[in-house]
Amino acid sequence: MPSQLLEWKIATVAQIRDETSEVKSFSLLVPEWRTHRPGQHVDVRLSAPDGYQAQRSYSIASAPGPDGRVDLTVERIAEGEVSPYFHDVLVTGDEVEVRGPIGGYFVWEPAFGGPLLLIAGGSGVVPLMAILRERAAADVAASATLLYSSRNWDDVIYREELDRLATTDDRLRILHTLTRAQPPGWTGFARRIDRPMLEEALDGLGSQPLTYICGPTLLVEAAANGLVELGVDPGRIRTERFGPTS
């Protein structure tokens, strides 16, 4: 890889959307943005008047586009330093320092094909959403399944868009599991990810899907180890973890 300086750039907040009560998406306009690959992230840097700075990483939620627009989806972490700033302070027109795109392994592009197995816990769905959005935009034929674990139905990020993608594409399956509470008449899963659930997710994808898993460590460990036990080649499984620390 050629050595290329990843400069800090001043992005402008173009739009803010509520996703759930604890999650918002932010559209940033980044000058001279190099197109990203789905799965990559940016680093964000906040600077206080006394020179103090805080940096965090945020996955890119949007599919690559020509216009230098990058969507981030940020979950509000109570007592956090950076995510509450996004939620409580930022308004449209504000500026934020970012650099990227970063990350060369947890990435997917249409040429990789599939079949694709995507497994997400909570805000871990963000980089997988970029993959699904790109898959739809590029009209990739490979079949895909998203297995998505949330606490409650109201915590499901991108719920309507996921519904819409699944109903317009019969090669895309979306399986939800709700671990805390389920709405009346719920027919999806209602427990943490386990082996029978993984077997069901594998259904129709062959035995060696290209797999991306993102979420808190316990979920990533359970899903990745479970798939290896079910015979998926570890070399086909890519993981990213950004949940709470353990």
Next chain:
Amino acid sequence: MTGRFVSRGFLGRPRDTDADRAGRIPPGQYLTDGFPVLSAGPTPQIPLGQWAFTIEGLVRAPVRWSWEQFLALPARDWTVDISCVTKWTKLDTRWHGVSVDDLLAAVELDPRAQFVTAHSFGGYTTNLPLTDVVNNQAFVAYQYDSAPLEPAHGGPARLVVPHLYFWKSAKWVRGLRLIEEDEPGFWESLGYHNRGDPWREERYSGD
């Protein structure tokens, strides 16, 4: 220039006034009490009967230790601060393991050896200048906090190079290969910095 930009309405956490602690957190890092886990793929499960550690490459004769033999090597406790490129820093982590100096003492180094590649079960690699792993700067740990090192944190054994970003501290390590010319490892070929010094914020290629 950096430092000029001010984020509207951002004050940040109250600064850590303990000078000692504050002086131990590299730029752009924040302090955590947890122990986050990061890896590119599934955690390999390595039966101890199949575990072995080798030193090979530019050495007079390679060596190989089984798990029992490795545990019999001189080991000691290490208390070190660690920093991950994903921005967390953890102070005073406690490990038990063998100094890389003591491992290299078992082989005769070819004077052409300048770099090492650490190899792991599962295929991970990372590259280091020899000068970064000698003089008690690096060790192979098999205990964390007085307990066997958990698989998710790199057990049975991981390399620990505390003065560099933590991706250099290869989990599930199974050997060191001494080489003459530097070869980028896994993350180093994917856009991460070749050396990874947290105090110089060497995060990504070009930093």
